[in-house]
Amino acid sequence: MELRHLRYLVAAAEQGSFSGAARRLHVAQSAISEQLSDLEQEMGVQLFTRSSRKTSLTPAGELFLGEARRILADSERAIETARRAQRGEIGSLSIGFFAGSVGLNFPRLIRSFRRQHPGIRISLVEMTSTRQWQALVSGEIDVGFTRRVEPEFRTELISELIHQDPIFAIVPNDHPVVPGPVDLRDLASEPFVLSSRDTSxxxxxxxxxxxxxxxFSPRIASISSVWSSVVLMVQAGEGIALLPLNQQQYRTRDLAFCPLRSKNAFVDFVMTWSPQHESNVNRSFRKLVKAHSTGSVVRL
Known part of the structure; x- marks a missing residue:
């Protein structure tokens, strides 16, 4: 049994004749008659009562007609679902991010994508950059917002620059370099609190x-895995820090966030994905991100 058998049956039932069904479907009347006879033989059920004037359904045919219409409607929905998936309108998208750099625009971006693609299920997963690269390669997430990809992952991942985050000196409010800009040579004798290389x-x-x-080489007093812990240690007097500005947290009491004089005092923030796990949903999301990104240094 094929879908065309069901289409022929519905047309013949609604037109009341094989000739009417043939005109409606733009096929030969003999094809309608032959295919429906084949269907009856396959099923072992008489579906039509045939006469020279009219073709009508048997009681079994009437019941089968309802099921045929349901199957055809289901097949049309399935086809439309596949087409919408092909267009990137439905499906799922898992997005990796780390809160220290996504910035205030990230929630607006996600809301915008949800409005434009209500049929896509979005999941947000907070991960360090290193963890995101591993998850992208394995297919655990679809797209990530990370720092510059390390060389060992560059053959498996593609990145696109979103913006460049300026690095600031985080020092006590009463430090002599406040308010900056800071020449790093003035901090050479200070103990430093660093963000861990394993995570960033x-x-x-x-x-x-x-x-x-x-x-100079920094005198490392302490190392922490998260931005907030580094800031906390600076507040506690462990040392000073150099970090990309976290626009969501930079107004921390007792501390000053001073710009640096160095022209290359910034780190890249990139959108990253694996071509091995490509999808139209992923492409649709990246297109929106690209439309909203500047690819430039973020300044206050």
Whole structure:
């Protein structure tokens, strides 16, 4: 049994004759008659009562007609579902992010995508950059917002620059360098609190690079895995820190966030995905992100 058998049956029932069904479907009348006879033989059920004037359904045919219409309607819905999936209008999307850099525009971006694509189920998963790269390769998430991808993942992942986050010196409010801009050489004797390289290699490497360009190696007092802990340690007097500005938390009491004089005092914030797990939903989301991103340094 094929869908065309059901279409022929519905047309013949609604037109009251095989000739009427043939005109409606633009096929030969003999094809209608032959296909419906084949259907009856396959089922072992007489569906039509045939006469020279009219073709009508048997009681069994009447019951079968309802089921045929349901099957055809289900098939049309299935086809439309596939087409909508092909257009990236339905499906699911898992997005990795880390709160330290997505910024205030990220929630608006997600809400905008939800409004434009109500048929897509979105899940947000907070992960460090390192964890996101692993999850993208495995297909655990579909797209990630991370720092610059480390070399070991660059053959498997594609990245697109969203913006560049400026790095600030985080110091006590009464520090002599406040309000900046700060020449890093003035901080050479200070103990430093660093963000862990295991969780944020791009930031760790950038701090070491900036200090090296200023002519010194930082005296590391402590290392922490999250932005908030680094700030807390600075508040506690453990040392000073160099971090990308977290626009959601930078108005922390007792601390000053001072810009640096160095022209390359920034780290990339990128959107990352795996071409091995590509989808139209993913493409639709990236298109929206690209339309909203600047690809430039974020400044206050």
């Amino acid at each position: 290699p791009a930031v760790f490497d950038k701090v070491i690079e900036l200090c090296s360009e200023a002519g």
